Amino acid sequence: MRAKPGPALAVLFLINTLNFYDRLALGAILEPLRHEFKLTDAQLGGLVTWFTVVLALAGLPLGRLADTGSRRRLLACGVAVWAGLTGLAAVASSYAMLLVTRLGVGVGEAVCAPVAASWIADLVPAERRSRAMAGFMMAIPVGSLLSYSITGPVAQAWGWRVALAIAAAPVLVLAPAVWWLREPEREPSGEPGSPERPQKAMVCPTGFWWIAASGAVINFALYAFTTFLPAFLTRYHGLSVARAGVWMGMGVGAAGIGGGAAAAFLGDRVRSRLSLCAAVSLVSAAPMFAAIRMPAGSAAQSMLLATGGYGLLQMYYGLVYPVIQGMVAPERRATTMAAYLVVSYLGGASWGPLATGRLSDMLARQAAGIGPITEAARAAGLHEAMYVIPFLAVVLSGVLWMALGSFRVSHRSA
Numbered sequence: 001m002r003a004k005p006g007p008a009l010a011v012l013f014l015i016n017t018l019n020f021y022d023r024l025a026l027g028a029i030l031e032p033l034r035h036e037f038k039l040t041d042a043q044l045g046g047l048v049t050w051f052t053v054v055l056a057l058a059g060l061p062l063g064r065l066a067d068t069g070s071r072r073r074l075l076a077c078g079v080a081v082w083a084g085l086t087g088l089a090a091v092a093s094s095y096a097m098l099l100v101t102r103l104g105v106g107v108g109e110a111v112c113a114p115v116a117a118s119w120i121a122d123l124v125p126a127e128r129r130s131r132a133m134a135g136f137m138m139a140i141p142v143g144s145l146l147s148y149s150i151t152g153p154v155a156q157a158w159g160w161r162v163a164l165a166i167a168a169a170p171v172l173v174l175a176p177a178v179w180w181l182r183e184p185e186r187e188p189s190g191e192p193g194s195p196e197r198p199q200k201a202m203v204c205p206t207g208f209w210w211i212a213a214s215g216a217v218i219n220f221a222l223y224a225f226t227t228f229l230p231a232f233l234t235r236y237h238g239l240s241v242a243r244a245g246v247w248m249g250m251g252v253g254a255a256g257i258g259g260g261a262a263a264a265f266l267g268d269r270v271r272s273r274l275s276l277c278a279a280v281s282l283v284s285a286a287p288m289f290a291a292i293r294m295p296a297g298s299a300a301q302s303m304l305l306a307t308g309g310y311g312l313l314q315m316y317y318g319l320v321y322p323v324i325q326g327m328v329a330p331e332r333r334a335t336t337m338a339a340y341l342v343v344s345y346l347g348g349a350s351w352g353p354l355a356t357g358r359l360s361d362m363l364a365r366q367a368a369g370i371g372p373i374t375e376a377a378r379a380a381g382l383h384e385a386m387y388v389i390p391f392l393a394v395v396l397s398g399v400l401w402m403a404l405g406s407f408r409v410s411h412r413s414a
Contacts, residue, residue, distance in 0.1 A: 005123045008184070009132060011177050012116050013139050015079055018170050019112045020143030022086040022105060023051075025167045028151035028245040029160040030231050036160075037095045041228075041364075041382070045357025047102055048227050049350045054106035056345030063114035063338025067331055071115045076178040078115070079171055082108025087168030090161040113341060118334035121325045122184040129325065130267025134260050134318025141256020141314060144226065145249040152230065152245015186330050208327065208340075210403030211274075211320060215344025217399055218281075218316050220352035221392040225310065226252070227353040228360070232386055235379035237299035251303050255311030263318025274407070277319040278400035281393055284312035288390035292383065313393065320400075360385040 026033070030044050066074055085104035092098040116136060124132040147167070154163040233244040270276050291305035321337075328336045364373050364381025 005132065008119065008123055008181050009135060011174070011181055012119065013136055014170075015075065015174055015178065016112060016116060016136055016139035017143040017146070018079070018083065018174055019109055020140050021147040021170075022082060022167050023109060024144055024147040024226055025086065025151050025164060026102075027227050028148045028230055028248065029155045029163060029241075030227070031234055031241055032155055032160045033098070037098075039095060041357035041360045041378075042354065043095065043357075045227065045353035045355070047099060048223060048353035050099060051102040051106045052223070052345045052350035054103045055110050056342045056350065058107045058110035059114060059338040059341045059345075060335070062110050063334040063336075063341075066111070066115045066118055066334035066338075070183065071119055071334075072178055072181055072183045074111055075115045076175050078108045078111025079175050079178065080108070081105075083168045083171030083175075084108075087165050090164040090168075110338075110341075114334040114338045117321065117325060117337040118330075119184065121333050122186055122330060126322075126326060127268060129322040130273065130318055131264045133321045133325075134264035134267060137314075137317035137321065138257055138260035138264075140317070141253045141260065141311075144256060145253020147249065148230065148245045148252070149249025150245075152249070153242040155245070156240065156242035207403060207406045208324075208336075209343070210399060210406050211324060212340045212343035213347070214316075214320065214396055214399045214403060215340055216347030216349075217392055217396040218313060218348070219344045220348035220355075221389050221396070222310075222313060222352075223349045224352040224356040224386075225306075225389050228356055228382060228386065229306065232382050233299055233303065235375065236296055236383045237302060238297060239299055247299070247303050251307035252310055255307035256314040259311035259314030260318055263315040267319050267322065272404065273319040273323055274400055274404040277316055278397045278404065280312050280315050281400060282397035284309040285390040285393035285397075287312075288393060289387070292386045292390070296379075296383075309390070309393070313396075316396075356385050356388060359388065 026047060033039060034041075034044060062074065062078075082105045085101045085108065089098055089101040089105075092101060117133070120132050120136060121129065151160075151163045151167065154166060230241075230244040230248045233239045233247065234241060239247065266276060267273055286309070287305040288309035291302045291309065294302040294305070324337060324340055325333055360378070360382040362381070363384045364377045367380040368374060368377035
């Protein structure tokens with residue numbers, strides 16, 4: 001008999017909100033960090049890249065541990081580790097120390113997605129899983145909204161160190177809340193009558209890997225987007241650090257919540273989740289491209305278009321994650337999710353900010369010519385580098401269509 005899902009889903013949502021709040025906190029303070037430690041865009045992107053590499057590599061053993069041990073205990077420890085090290089970054093005296101704390105945050109956050117995906121799959125029946133997963137993943141835009149809209153203004157008023165200390169504070173409530181939860185019993189393997197059981201949904205070996213590749217593409221694009229959009233608004237459109245943070249938070253929050261709600265509403269009603277996701281991804285490229293094409297000084301128009309595209313891309317999680325959970329036996333859900341995250345993080349998320357930062361530096365050098373690299377040249381370089389995001393939205397659509405073609409499952413489960 002399944003436990004009542006409401007309290008657990010609420011706590012898991014709040015934990016995932018803190019997960020992305022702390023993960024994205026550096027995005028709102030890139031410009032203060034760049035000036036204080038004299039960093040290049042490649043070094044700023046490297047903070048995200050190496051964090052993501054550790055996040056991916058730690059995920060596999062922690063995912064296996066989640067399949068064999070106490071998910072509640074593992075999640076409580078993970079929250080304490082990542083939030084504690086986010087707070088410790090507030091006293092960083094060098095780029096190296098800042099980087100080390102981010103690596104520790106990556107280890108802690110590697111717990112969240114595998115544990116939560118397995119927990120939700122055991123808590124919610126397959127026919128309602130899109131709604132539950134979309135609700136859980138709606139924490140991405142909510143965490144983004146809070147992170148950017150709080151961190152930016154706090155950093156401008158009291159400094160980036162205070163902003164990071166505030167980012168760590170919710171652990172004092174959330175870690176005890178995890179211990180209060182009752183962990184659901186693991187679903188029996190091969191339960192009859194479910195449309196997403198392995199016995200009912202045999203998958204070509206390439207099917208999972210195409211889905212994992214789609215995770216690499218979308219994470220490359222979205223990590224580059226969330227890392228550099230505040231700096232883009234500051235450098236190219238002239239917003240202050242505080243205003244760029246607030247606009248970023250409000251924009252991605254509202255758009256992401258809208259995208260998550262759309263995935264929750266449609267995901268359990270459509271015949272093919274993957275085909276819907278592929279179509280939406282293709283459509284998202286248009287507003288993203290238009291946002292970057294806007295002339296300097298058009299911050300409001302650019303932000304509206306960019307966040308519109310972001311909201312469409314956020315539908316991915318509520319549509320694709322239930323497919324992953326439906327293709328494997330219950331006792332391997334966390335491990336499978338961790339394997340997906342290894343591919344998506346190492347293949348995409350880890351290189352998105354770094355590659356975009358290096359491209360921005362290279363284009364800034366070209367814009368400066370033979371002279372020194374000015375702030376205007378850096379603005380021009382970042383502006384041109386941002387075109388990688390709509391390009392990858394088109395690539396994502398193609399990869400999802402390839403995933404759909406490789407499946408041998410019912411239309412309901414894909």
